[in-house]
Amino acid sequence: MLNLRKITGGAMIAALLLSPAAFAPAHAENVTLDQSLLWHAVKGDLPRRAMKAVSEGKLDKARALYVKAFKKPYAEKQRGQLYANLCALDVLSGSYDRAQSLCSKALEINSKDWTALNNRAVALYHAGQVDAAIKDIETALNVNDGDQVLQNNLKKISAVSANTVVKN
Structure with missing residues (x-):
């Protein structure tokens, strides 16, 4: 499901609610952190078609x-947004090292891109x-402290960190 929503400053960002479970039968109840990837709504035919392909599960396309x-x-800002979207795509594909690299490129362009920070x-x-x-x-929450996706991710990741400490 693709959900475009307005964020602070009137910018548009797409939150794609996809996880490996999204490609499984409807009864799958496992929800992963992948549901919390964020996507920039970059103008242009190619990025629009790319987002449509992602929403259809056609990740290679x-x-x-x-x-x-x-x-x-594309202007530099939009190039950074494209890097952040490619990062999210690589997370969905399981290419985590490449995803980190792409989000780092986005952050070289705009160090306050909280979407890229979230995806990385x-x-x-x-x-x-x-x-x-x-x-x-x-760091992303310092830029946009009101975003629910960021807050949820912090809770989920912190819970994993706390469980790891307790188990050791």
Whole structure:
């Protein structure tokens, strides 16, 4: 399900509620942190078609469309948003190292891109780097403390961190 919503400052961002369970039968009840990936609504035909492909579960097609979009003359800000979206796509695909790298590129362009910080945190979480994931979410919350997705991610990741400490 693709849900576009307005965020602070009137910008649009897409929150894609997809997880591996989203591709499973409807009775699947396992909800993962992947439900908390964030997506920029980048203007243009290629990014729009890429988001449609993601919402249909066609991740390879979406990746090809995003890569093709980088050949277009997007402004620097939009290029950063494309990197953040590719990062989220790679998280969905299980390519966590590549996802981290792409979100880092987005953050080189805009260090306050809380979408990229969130998506990198999800990639870090899946790669077992819980402390780094918490740091990214906390940094994102310093930029946008009212976002429910960020708050939920911090709770989920912190709970994993707390359970890890208790088990050791």
